[in-house]
Amino acid sequence: MRKSNVGVMSVDALIDRFAQIAVEQDTALLGGQIAKFNRLYDRMTEVREELKWREGDQRRALLRLFDHPNMQVRLQAARSALAVAPVEARSQIEAIARSKWFPQAGDAGMCLSLLDDGTFKPT
Secondary structure, three states, X not given: OOHXXXXXXXXXXXXXXXXXXXXXXXXXXXXXXXHHHHHHHHHHHHHHHHHHHOOOOHHHHHHHHHHOOOHHHHHXXXXXXXXXOHHHHHHHHHHHHHHOOOOHHHHHHHHHHHHHOOOOOOO
């Protein structure tokens, strides 16, 4: 997906695309396909940035993914929503860390550590 395409998508379509990318990331991660994961991360960043620049910062719409069946989708949605919904997003990240569902639980735990020590500052 090219960046120009995300600019014409509705918020609902962007949220669906975000979830689709995260599911593909999960598959790549579990298959050890790091280069593919990184390319997907770049696509996810484009979607997240488009949501951020939409009127009213539409990243809050990512909260609807907190009930998604895929753990990677929930984790990426929570991390992406930290700047606009810090309490809800942190709660989701804490739940993922407690789940012991690896590798996402480890990623969530690291995210919490970086938040707590000030290394990661959501914007």
